[in-house]
Amino acid sequence: MRRNRACAFGAPALVxxxxxxxxxxxxxxxxxxxxxxxxTIVGDRDTxxxxxxxxxxxxxxxxxxxxPGPYDVPMQPxxxxxxxxxxxxxxxxxxxxxxxxxxxx
Amino acid sequence: xxxxxxxxxxxxxxxxxxxPTLAPAQDDLxxxxxxxxxxxxxxxxxxxxxxxxxxGAAVNDLxxxxxxxxxxxxxxxxxxxxxxxxxxxxxxxxxxLLVADVxxxxxxxxxxxxxxxxxxxxxxxxxxxxLTETFNKSNVPMSLEFAVQSGGRGPATLRVLRSDGRxxxxxxxxxxYAEDARVNWVAAAxxxxxxxxxxxxxxxxxxxxxxxxxxxxxxxxxxxxLDMLExxxxxxxxxxxxxxxxxxxxxxxxxxxxRERNGAAAKDAFGRVRSPGPYANPALLxxxxxxxxxxGARARGGRGADRLADxxxxxxxxxxxxDPLRYNWSQGVDISDRxxxxxxxxxxxLALRNPFDPVxxxxxxxxxxxxxxxxxxxxxxxxxxxxxxxxxxxxxRLDELLLELGDGRxxxxxxxxxxxxWRRWLADFDADAQNGYMPLLTTDTDFVxxxxxxxxxxxxxxxxxxxxxxxxxxxxxxxxxRALQQRIAELQQRSAGPLAQAxxxxxxxxxxxxxxxxxxxxAYLVDARFALARIYDPPPAGGNGxxx
Numbered sequence: 101m102r103r104n105r106a107c108a109f110g111a112p113a114l115v116x117x118x119x120x121x122x123x124x125x126x127x128x129x130x131x132x133x134x135x136x137x138x139x140t141i142v143g144d145r146d147t148x149x150x151x152x153x154x155x156x157x158x159x160x161x162x163x164x165x166x167x168p169g170p171y172d173v174p175m176q177p178x179x180x181x182x183x184x185x186x187x188x189x190x191x192x193x194x195x196x197x198x199x200x201x202x203x204x205x
Numbered sequence: 206x207x208x209x210x211x212x213x214x215x216x217x218x219x220x221x222x223x224x225p226t227l228a229p230a231q232d233d234l235x236x237x238x239x240x241x242x243x244x245x246x247x248x249x250x251x252x253x254x255x256x257x258x259x260x261g262a263a264v265n266d267l268x269x270x271x272x273x274x275x276x277x278x279x280x281x282x283x284x285x286x287x288x289x290x291x292x293x294x295x296x297x298x299x300x301x302l303l304v305a306d307v308x309x310x311x312x313x314x315x316x317x318x319x320x321x322x323x324x325x326x327x328x329x330x331x332x333x334x335x336l337t338e339t340f341n342k343s344n345v346p347m348s349l350e351f352a353v354q355s356g357g358r359g360p361a362t363l364r365v366l367r368s369d370g371r372x373x374x375x376x377x378x379x380x381x382y383a384e385d386a387r388v389n390w391v392a393a394a395x396x397x398x399x400x401x402x403x404x405x406x407x408x409x410x411x412x413x414x415x416x417x418x419x420x421x422x423x424x425x426x427x428x429x430x431l432d433m434l435e436x437x438x439x440x441x442x443x444x445x446x447x448x449x450x451x452x453x454x455x456x457x458x459x460x461x462x463x464r465e466r467n468g469a470a471a472k473d474a475f476g477r478v479r480s481p482g483p484y485a486n487p488a489l490l491x492x493x494x495x496x497x498x499x500x501g502a503r504a505r506g507g508r509g510a511d512r513l514a515d516x517x518x519x520x521x522x523x524x525x526x527x528d529p530l531r532y533n534w535s536q537g538v539d540i541s542d543r544x545x546x547x548x549x550x551x552x553x554x555l556a557l558r559n560p561f562d563p564v565x566x567x568x569x570x571x572x573x574x575x576x577x578x579x580x581x582x583x584x585x586x587x588x589x590x591x592x593x594x595x596x597x598x599x600x601x602r603l604d605e606l607l608l609e610l611g612d613g614r615x616x617x618x619x620x621x622x623x624x625x626x627w628r629r630w631l632a633d634f635d636a637d638a639q640n641g642y643m644p645l646l647t648t649d650t651d652f653v654x655x656x657x658x659x660x661x662x663x664x665x666x667x668x669x670x671x672x673x674x675x676x677x678x679x680x681x682x683x684x685x686x687r688a689l690q691q692r693i694a695e696l697q698q699r700s701a702g703p704l705a706q707a708x709x710x711x712x713x714x715x716x717x718x719x720x721x722x723x724x725x726x727x728a729y730l731v732d733a734r735f736a737l738a739r740i741y742d743p744p745p746a747g748g749n750g751x752x753x
Contacts, residue, residue: 196632
């Protein structure tokens with residue numbers, strides 16, 4: 101929340117800074133750092149910078165919420181043959197782990 | 206943006222379009238390949254002086270694990286038997302270990318067989334049976350059969366039985382071995398047809414009962430459904446099928462009890478699920494939630510139990526947002542520090558398991574939530590940071606796997622012959638993957654179906670390639686050789702398409718699983734980063750119960 105407010109204050113400062121720059125260059129006078137509350141944005145001159153300013157709004161609780169219970173057991177019938185095949189895979193996987201365990205002893 | 210790499214998207218399209226026509230075409234091709242196979246074998250018997258080496262171990266109290274056989278100074282042939290193969294040997298089957306061209310004359314045979322007692326523990330000694338013999342080979346095909354024989358109370362012994370060529374009895378035992386080892390396509394190639402081999406075990410009746418209980422639930426007959434699940438879940442049959450369906454029944458029962466906010470009953474059901482096992486992780490997650498719910502007289506409708514339901518939707522959303530424990534089952538329930546610590550016992554165990562499993566990912570986050578709830582903020586922060594690091598590693602590995610799947614490297618590695626029977630079940634594949642993506646693939650029915658449908662095609666293509674090679678070594682002026690070569694070339698061409706389709710189908714199934722893991726990993730990464738940000742963001746002055 102505070103970060104967004106700071107951006108809102110910082111935007112006019114940035115615009116002011118950009119407008120002031122050519123004048124400062126023409127007069128060849130040292131740049132004056134504006135004493136304005138807000139955020140100092142430091143960027144790479146070679147990189148294009150875009151700034152989006154959005155109006156502040158209170159966060160909606162439901163917008164941050166997600167459906168509770170990402171895991172739940174599916175109440176679906178199982179196919180006997182497919183289930184049996186899974187049991188085979190599971191059995192061999194366990195036996196393999198056991199065999200490797202026994203082998204090390 | 207799609208997670209599917211572009212090459213894979215192109216590859217998957219024909220599989221989806223042509224899938225319904227795959228099975229009948231596959232049967233025809235396989236029959237043709239078998240006819241050619243038998244004709245090439247007949248020709249080989251006339252042209253070559255082969256030696257077949259077979260392994261048998263029909264003993265009740267022993268299990269053959271590994272063999273090493275060497276003829277003269279040829280390379281040692283090693284083979285390790287998987288679960289079903291070792292069982293097939295015990296049931297009288299015969300494994301064809303090798304077929305080699307051996308010149309007539311005297312030869313030396315050396316063998317080492319590694320054997321265990323059934324139900325071995327780490328203290329049970331392993332037997333190594335060794336044998337060195339010489340044998341004379343004539344100019345006709347010959348078979349050697351190693352036979353492990355039980356020594357009763359004494360040591361087991363290893364003998365070699367000699368016979369000429371490949372008798373029908375020998376072929377039948379090889380076919381029987383293949384069928385018991387769940388490689389029916391090899392059994393078919395061995396012919397003559399194997400008959401009257403009983404099914405190793407009838408399908409579990411409890412799978413049918415489990416399905417019936419779900420129908421009862423759907424029809425509103427809750428009490429009967431719960432009774433049925435309880436009966437299946439407390440059974441004592443120890444066959445693998447029964448154990449698995451018992452785990453599933455207990456898991457289903459446990460989560461139903463969570464929905465009904467009955468913590469004690471849920472805990473009982475989850476406690477009966479085997480660990481490790483395919484349902485162990487969700488059971489551990491549920492066990493933690495069960496510890497947070499009231500039990501006994503407070504179990505249903507107790508204080509706080511329905512607080513969430515009584516709230517206005519906005520209030521409920523606000524509570525969920527502020528409460529790190531997001532599940533319906535715990536929302537609005539007064540949770541004591543003691544029950545949180547009990548839940549953490551289960552969740553801490555879960556959080557250390559396979560980070561590819563979405564349930565474990567949830568477990569990693571829920572540990573941090575519980576620590577925050579206990580005001581252990583430094584530990585919670587550490588847990589979030591660890592979770593983010595682990596999930597980022599999972600995401601990186603998933604990206605690599607998606608690339609491997611797209612360019613075919615994954616199936617190339619799966620198809621490689623490692624010289625043992627575990628690969629048939631992918632049990633050995635990617636040793637580190639056994640604690641990674643592989644358990645999620647081998648518990649996905651679509652992937653398992655696709656990979657099983659692909660195996661006969663792969664066997665057929667390899668058989669044809671093997672015969673093409675054998676025919677190339679035979680006299681090329683023989684018209685029969687040339688005719689067979691032509692038929693093999695034609696069948697190879699026709700088999701390539703269906704194999705590519707089957708591979709694409711298996712690839713699509715694997716992709717769906719990997720994508721599900723990727724989506725889950727991304728979601729939990731966002732959750733963990735957001736939770737960490739909330740820790741760094743102090744509440745506004747005068748805030749009411751915001752996250753610290």
